[in-house]
Amino acid sequence: MISRETHDRMANAIRFLSMDAVEKANSGHPGLPMGAADVATVLFSRYLRFDPKKPNWPNRDRFILSAGHGSMLLYSLLYLTGYEDMTIEEIKNFRQLGAKTAGHPEFGHAAGIETTTGPLGQGIANSVGFAIAERKLNAEFGPEFIDHHTYVLVGDGCLMEGVSQEAIALAGHLKLNKLIVFWDNNNITIDGAVSLSDSTDQIARFKSVHWNTIEIDGHDPEQIAQAIEAAHASDRPTFIAAKTTIGFGAPNKAGTHKVHGSPLGAEEIAATRKALNWESPAFEIPDDVLSAWRQSGARSVELRETWEKGLEQTDAGKKSEFLRRFAGDLPKGLDGAIADYKKKLAETKPSPATRKASEDALEVINGIVVETLGGSADLTPSNNTKTSQMVSISPTDFSGRYMHYGIREHGMAAAMNGIALHGGLIPYSGGFLIFSDYCRPSIRLAALMGIRVIHVLTHDSIGLGEDGPTHQPVEQVAALRAIPNLLVFRPADATETAECWQLALHNQHRPSALALTRQNLMAVRTEYVEENLCGKGAYELVKADDAKVSIFASGSEIEIAVKAAEALSAKGVAARVVSVPCFELFEEQSDEYRADVIGKAPVKIAVEAAVRQGWDHLIGSDGVFVGMKSFGASGPYKDLYKHFGITVEAVVEAAEAKLA
């Protein structure tokens, strides 16, 4: 039992580490760590099951600091509880280049940072993914292997962002009762009082999506403890509204927006030391306090050891499968099965839409890669994401492998990040490419974190036809290609689609987006090739000796490129075609390979039913681009291709004009 006095001193340790680190950096957010220190202290010292010496223990409780600007709260906790890589030197280097203690918590920088947060609302939406993964793996491997809580700390900003509504509605619907959210209810935002812009009754809001709700004084350890215990007993996710004072302890600035995002200043820090009766100098934690914290960090060692023994004693197959899944290794049979499937495609030469080709590839993949967790933002019949193996997950049954995410692209993508981060599963989504705009912040974070989430994005151009410009991606492929560390695939036929899926799965440390068509496409890869040609990003699809024209294209426009090359060749103009399914992988090839693929033809033409941006890197600013210069239009897709001049004839004419 931790006495009130000990509790207070432990919480104050967080407060002083935070305010001193922000002061030293002359940058950062002291208000939240000071205000939420009591909640965090009770959670970490009495409830959270974790072992700083084994930070990746799969069955640990997860703690997500959704209000990522309060990063010093998390760094303080990691240091105090004894994570080895979070030294006091790191705390002193807060917000300096190269430090683990970045301005916002960055996944991968230090153990114990479960996800990258800062863009508001992302953490709470990630946490729904963590909680889904927990329930799913609990159903699959049994509670002896996976059975843990996911705790989240959110601020007003997280709750105002729309993504939070998508997340909590889904969590409430799925009755994710191992999910516990603390709201640091301090009434302050950057502009001033919350009442400037919001008057939401958050308790009523969470009740409306079927959460268990509790209101407490966020500075009363016993109320905090009772709330956590009540949450543990609930059959629904729990929202704990903890009334706090931002910058708690700072005698002149607490409770105002002045403590939110600026150093307190030497004078106020001195006054806080006096007010909280804290005599240690900056970055020094009194022995009794550090010792109490380290004991808190050691609380779960026995539990963790018992869990490990359980894993040792289970049957070898289940154990190795569990370990494989958490290591993120793919099953051995995958590559052979894809090779067989490619052979079949070379024989049958089907011409489906690539969204259908994706379904066919997934039918092979999902039969082998049992850790895929599919889903769609309410476009299942359009995205073709639900293969025969995919049984829907429901609030009462998590044994399935398919998520009906609802019309919630952003919540879906953020939840997928949480699912991937939890470990043991590979999430893939379904959505329209146009709506990648709705979930772009989460796709970006997946790229920043380097995690394997796979987005199936169908209806990838004006080729979707009648739905018109609101639904026709024109700039989305370019905008996704602009995101560092994201693989953007736009396959041209069933074979390329299978290859792109294989690449997406093999890239454990980056996310992938597959842009797929609504309309049928002819088979262009008609011979079996063992090598994954898409793996080089771009390759010569149609060769020509002494080519005068090189035509570069992706996806649905490969068909146009191939026919244009044929037409040019028939006219005596040697033309070659380069398929470019993935810009990013092509960039990674050797200079020699790149130069070879780009070739020396005097005329370079790129064809893509999208904006030019990005293609100049291949064709040069003097190359010809056949594509979109504006938004699309509503009409049958063949009419649109003609209207916007993306045709075989246009390519041939452009080539001839350039050669003339």
Added chain:
Amino acid sequence: MISRETHDRMANAIRFLSMDAVEKANSGHPGLPMGAADVATVLFSRYLRFDPKKPNWPNRDRFILSAGHGSMLLYSLLYLTGYEDMTIEEIKNFRQLGAKTAGHPEFGHAAGIETTTGPLGQGIANSVGFAIAERKLNAEFGPEFIDHHTYVLVGDGCLMEGVSQEAIALAGHLKLNKLIVFWDNNNITIDGAVSLSDSTDQIARFKSVHWNTIEIDGHDPEQIAQAIEAAHASDRPTFIAAKTTIGFGAPNKAGTHKVHGSPLGAEEIAATRKALNWESPAFEIPDDVLSAWRQSGARSVELRETWEKGLEQTDAGKKSEFLRRFAGDLPKGLDGAIADYKKKLAETKPSPATRKASEDALEVINGIVVETLGGSADLTPSNNTKTSQMVSISPTDFSGRYMHYGIREHGMAAAMNGIALHGGLIPYSGGFLIFSDYCRPSIRLAALMGIRVIHVLTHDSIGLGEDGPTHQPVEQVAALRAIPNLLVFRPADATETAECWQLALHNQHRPSALALTRQNLMAVRTEYVEENLCGKGAYELVKADDAKVSIFASGSEIEIAVKAAEALSAKGVAARVVSVPCFELFEEQSDEYRADVIGKAPVKIAVEAAVRQGWDHLIGSDGVFVGMKSFGASGPYKDLYKHFGITVEAVVEAAEAKLA
């Protein structure tokens, strides 16, 4: 008084026009128009104040079809009530290229389409902007000029999208009691029953953000009428949950997801004709029904005429101001004031951050352009968007000109679209550039619609420093440049910032985004030039005879470019600098001007603290790019510029290496 029988026949006219048009197009969504026909009939035949002969009457009620896939509901209403450009031929051409009847309602295609909808959640969020504009102009010009309702029809999709939460929380907070939302509560989404993915108690949800809520049978005209009247009497926005049957009237498919997004088929249409006792062939409306509808369309003629008389009789100054504001013309004094301001800058040569320069320019602008409505997504002190003229709007006082949008970037951008579409106001926002990702779908729609909304996007690169990669835009400028019809400005100093603001204001038919720095920048435009040089998109800032090196840059990197050119010149290498504040405007210049600005120097270098994508169009694929190749990092910004190699030295070295 419209009898029940007449009502039913009027509603059925919508149903048959919709199902027949979808059938003919072999594409579209009949389910919603059939289900919501009763609600729409009561609204349009008894309450909505509008005049199809004067569709732009500023004081008309607005009707927003947020569930834009049900476009045939709106097109049917426009045809039936007598909008002249919505002919039966247009209805027959539904979803064909060139028709006004696009797959989703497109603003500008036909009168009566108040906003472009389709991407779910946008319409309801636009409507909050319409309702804000109404209250604001009501406070400014008086209820005799502006005093109208905004009605919205939403589906489950709109309500699941996170942006809807941002919108309704803001509307509830502001007590926008002229806003009335009908929920077409049909329990069906594309994947199947809503219960697959959602169990939100929508009534409780809207109550939690302080809306008036009403539940009705959406097929009972009297319940619908009573709900509307209750809404009119409310001091808060009203949410009317109307229980409907999707595809109402189709005997075999109603109430299922089969009627959502596919033609009913000839057989089911015939069965529906029988079930609803409708004998007219496709696209023929019985005379009695058309006559009743046309009478509904003529209901408000007298009101509109009285309003016009009122405007005629008011004092000339107020009248001309009102007309100017709704025409979207700028006040005459603006350009002179900006010229004076530029002269002052040329004298004083200040070196503020461009976010501060933007505030200074806005101080001039807001003093003259009284129709600006500023705001920020809770980053007012960081975005510098609140000038001395800006008084905050509050739930009880709309006389101010500044919106505290809360931490709701998406809701803000969507509301701004509604404010601009309403007319009479020019909305500008404040946000971090990184969070343009959060509101990208709304920025895109502004570009598609061609409306004047202006986004102030500060903290525009690694130059923001310690907040780190989650907050450092790397790909956002490129991603925004990819959006057609959006002007993306990245000014280099206070003078360029003023010029970019001037351009944003003068571009009445496209939105603008201003990327602005957190860090101070030196003045580079030190001489007064009358011409708005930024208006050409790019211009020669530093000239050099027989230049061997051309350095292209934007914003904060202009300083680096200028110093690198000086260093090169000192070494005997003639180097020139081109400032590129706006790619889009540069693209619009003559070939001659473009060639002249790009120049003939053998070495071309671009410098921007962002990804390369887009710059190849200026420097070619063999040009040198000094910028970002990855996400950023947390640290003081000067350290980051060095770490990522975006320095004067790097530019000089690159030039020398290329020349060697």
